[in-house]
Amino acid sequence: MPDFSPTQYAVPLFVIAVLAEMVWSRLRRPEAYEPMDTLISLLFGLGSTIAGALFGGFALFIFIEAYEYRLFDFGQEWWTVWWAWPLAFVLDDLKYYWVHRAGHRIRWMWASHVNHHSSQHYNLSTALRQTWTGAFTFGLLFALPLVLIGFHPAMIAIVGGFNLIYQFWIHTEAIGRMPRWFEAVMNTPSHHRVHHATNPRYLDRNYAGVFIVWDKLFGTFEVERDDEKLRYGIVKQLGSFNLLYAVFHEWIGMLGDIWRAPWRHKLSYLLREPGWSHDGSRETSDTIRARWLERTGDGEPRPDKAPGKPIAEPRQAA
DSSP states (O other), X not given: OOXXXXXXXXXXXXXXXXXXXXXXXXXXXXGGOOHHHHHHHHHHHHHHHHHHHHHHHHHHHHHHHHHTTOSOOOOTTXXXXXXXXXXXXXXXXXXXXXXXXXXXXXXXXXXXXXHHHXXXXXXXXXXXXXXXXXXXXXXXXXXXXXXXXXXXXXXXXXXXXXXXXXXXXXXXXXXOOXXXXXXXXXXXXXXXXXXXXXXXXXXXXXXXXXXXXXXXXXXXXXXXXXXXXXXXXXXXXXXXXXXXXXXXXXXXXXXXXXXXXXXXXXXXHHHSOTTOOTTSXXXXXXXXXXXXXXXXXXXXXXXXXXXXXXXXXXXXXO
16 A cells, blocks of 8 residues: 555645635734744644654554454455445544543643643644644554554554544634534534633533534533633643743643642642642632533523624634
8 A cells, every 4th residue: 555644735735724814814803813823833833743753653663563463354455445444534533532532631641732722813823733742642542442443553544644634624713603514513613613712611622523423422512602702722821932831831830740749649640630739729621610600600691692693793704
């Protein structure tokens, strides 16, 4: 099978799309882009590419070794088994949901994933804000069941590449809502804006990669509402355009907490959710949401501001 990386072919389209969105933002929403923020996002993408080249061989080694113990064999010409490709794509997306959810709920993994959420702007360049340290979280272990089932590591890499390409276009405010049938099944800009928002209502919601049905199935779905302005970034904003600080700040904070914590709590600072503290002095996403619900009630919109009915200038498709 020829060597094929779908993301390599998509890079020119990414560049064109970012430039087109920049033109749109100049005309419709000037605040959508901030030069230094965009530069940091691009440097994140460059660094992530280099990190992938340096550490990707480790994941490949693990997968190749595990493939020897597969339960099913699709044959030596596995790439010609047409039905295996859509099945691999769906199962890989299910895997992505869980590794993504773990990336928000386990601080060790959040230390890496927080990079993607660190921008206070939401545009296509934000999609390029990828981590440099993902190899150290061992998120690749979530893909091992697919290898053990019998999907070749190259097949998993290819469908994972298409998954990544799909997720690029949903990082935009230039597109409002897609048709209802599409919003019901697929991840969209509207759904993913919720995921990047720091509003208490939206924290740790909509983990989906391609299919939003996973969030609906596992109880983490939240619809975007027009009566509440979205605020992007992280709960405690970086407040800096220092690239190295942006990359490593959560690792430094986590290691500092582990160092200072009593012995019986050290492991919890590694494996518990971000914001957890042994003395209750900090807040997790769950406690933030609980405090917000206690203050506001059930969070239902006022009758004159029903969800799905714009109350301000509607977002227009680019």
